[in-house]
Amino acid sequence: MPADLLVRNARLVATMDADRRELIGGWVAITNGLVSSLGSSTDPEPEAGQTLDAADGLVTPGLINTHHHLWQNLTRAWPPMTSAPLFGWLQSLYPTWTANIDEESVHVAAWVGLAELALSGCTTSSDHHYLHPPRAGDLLAAEIAAASDLGMRFHPTYGSMSLSVKDGGLPPDDAVRDEEDILAESERHVARWHDASHGAMTRIALAPCSPFSVTPELMRRTAELAERLDVRLHTHLAENAEDDEYALATFGMRPVDLYEDVGWMTDRTWGAHVVRPDAAEVSRLGAAGVGIAHCPSSNMILSSGIAPVVDLRHAGCPVGLGCDGSSSADAASLWQEARLAMLQGKLRSGAGAMTARDALDVATRGGAGCLGRMGELGELSVGSVGDLAVWKLDGPAFAGVLDDPIEGWLRCGPTSAWHTVVAGVPVVREGALVSSRLDEMLAAHRRHARRFQPS
Numbered sequence: 001m002p003a004d005l006l007v008r009n010a011r012l013v014a015t016m017d018a019d020r021r022e023l024i025g026g027w028v029a030i031t032n033g034l035v036s037s038l039g040s041s042t043d044p045e046p047e048a049g050q051t052l053d054a055a056d057g058l059v060t061p062g063l064i065n066t067h068h069h070l071w072q073n074l075t076r077a078w079p080p081m082t083s084a085p086l087f088g089w090l091q092s093l094y095p096t097w098t099a100n101i102d103e104e105s106v107h108v109a110a111w112v113g114l115a116e117l118a119l120s121g122c123t124t125s126s127d128h129h130y131l132h133p134p135r136a137g138d139l140l141a142a143e144i145a146a147a148s149d150l151g152m153r154f155h156p157t158y159g160s161m162s163l164s165v166k167d168g169g170l171p172p173d174d175a176v177r178d179e180e181d182i183l184a185e186s187e188r189h190v191a192r193w194h195d196a197s198h199g200a201m202t203r204i205a206l207a208p209c210s211p212f213s214v215t216p217e218l219m220r221r222t223a224e225l226a227e228r229l230d231v232r233l234h235t236h237l238a239e240n241a242e243d244d245e246y247a248l249a250t251f252g253m254r255p256v257d258l259y260e261d262v263g264w265m266t267d268r269t270w271g272a273h274v275v276r277p278d279a280a281e282v283s284r285l286g287a288a289g290v291g292i293a294h295c296p297s298s299n300m301i302l303s304s305g306i307a308p309v310v311d312l313r314h315a316g317c318p319v320g321l322g323c324d325g326s327s328s329a330d331a332a333s334l335w336q337e338a339r340l341a342m343l344q345g346k347l348r349s350g351a352g353a354m355t356a357r358d359a360l361d362v363a364t365r366g367g368a369g370c371l372g373r374m375g376e377l378g379e380l381s382v383g384s385v386g387d388l389a390v391w392k393l394d395g396p397a398f399a400g401v402l403d404d405p406i407e408g409w410l411r412c413g414p415t416s417a418w419h420t421v422v423a424g425v426p427v428v429r430e431g432a433l434v435s436s437r438l439d440e441m442l443a444a445h446r447r448h449a450r451r452f453q454p455s
């Protein structure tokens with residue numbers, strides 16, 4: 001039986017499989033959404049219904065985004081919020097987000113944000129959607145529809161906020177929901193959308209927002225619910241100094257202690273940022289197998305710090321990449337986050353401590369670990385999902401790259417994906433989005449962004 005798609009004529013296929021095989025002159029065949037065979041130039045290629053020319057470029061598994069807030073691209077580079085650290089930044093944005101968010105704006109923001117990610121070689125994205133004002137409608141359904149229309153693999157989380165200013169939290173009163181309501185909605189969303197099967201396009205995780213916007217009781221009960229439903233757990237963890245100070249003042253403990261206290265110190269969870277753990281906390285996170293969404297752009301823009309990623313990896317944490325919300329990054333390029341992960345790793349831990357291959361490992365296998373899909377996502381091997389990115393290595397930026405296309409890929413650039421393939425279907429082809437709806441969606445996005453950013 002012929003394959004559905006054959007990607008051929010690569011300079012190198014970086015499989016990122018268990019043996020980290022690199023196939024010179026390689027090809028990848030995809031059938032029924034899964035990798036059906038792959039090989040190097042000396043292996044015979046199969047017949048295929050469709051062929052994609054890798055143009056002598058680098059083929060990698062599709063990159064995985066483990067932390068985002070897609071709707072936040074509606075308030076990008078908005079002057080009132082461009083110079084505060086985390087708490088002030090959030091407080092300047094909560095009112096307009098809460099007043100304006102609805103199904104249509106979330107749908108358009110997710111569509112545009114996922115398109116941007118696809119153009120950067122991303123094939124699977126998570127989304128931490130924690131803002132559900134009661135009047136706003138079914139926002140997860142709105143973003144799942146966007147992912148489905150584009151053909152992106154999607155891990156939205158049912159996020160939550162329950163602790164408002166009047167109860168000692170950070171968000172305004174009309175941004176939060178009742179905790180019984182949150183737990184019921186969490187269960188309803190898992191029942192409606194979560195697909196546990198191999199190769200699933202949609203999976204749901206549960207995601208109370210942060211220690212300063214939910215109660216410890218909600219964290220604890222959400223962990224119990226995730227255990228019962230067998231879904232994953234996500235939240236913000238140890239993001240900056242304000243986060244440390246809030247946890248110490250409010251709970252009498254540091255964020256990692258609180259994480260453990262509410263039953264989250266397990267390999268079912270992945271935390272975003274994790275900039276501030278001390279050495280003992282790094283060891284505890286590693287021993288528990290807690291996943292880490294490393295968000296280097298956001299951590300720099302909000303001046304949060306440089307996360308100890310090399311130490312966390314050595315300790316045993318799966319570390320993936322996150323572009324974080326588009327009001328604090330503000331770009332959503334997984335290639336760029338991978339490059340910054342490499343640069344920050346070298347800066348913090350030594351020039352040899354984070355190579356381009358290490359950063360590619362974080363961008364692919366590490367992300368699969370965070371999402372609980374090792375062996376299925378983040379690698380190219382027979383039976384893994386047919387998600388890949390093709391990167392052209394030509395033009396002035398790559399002149400002089402001769403012997404190591406993987407180091408060249410991340411040291412040079414900036415670059416976007418030449419092709420992005422999800423489940424064997426091109427979402428980006430020859431550097432352009434396959435969908436014909438981009439102009440229409442960008443126009444709609446502009447209208448909604450103006451509502452969110454009153455002039």
Ligand SMILES: [Zn+2]
Nearest residue numbers: 236272324325
């Ligand atoms: Zn975040």
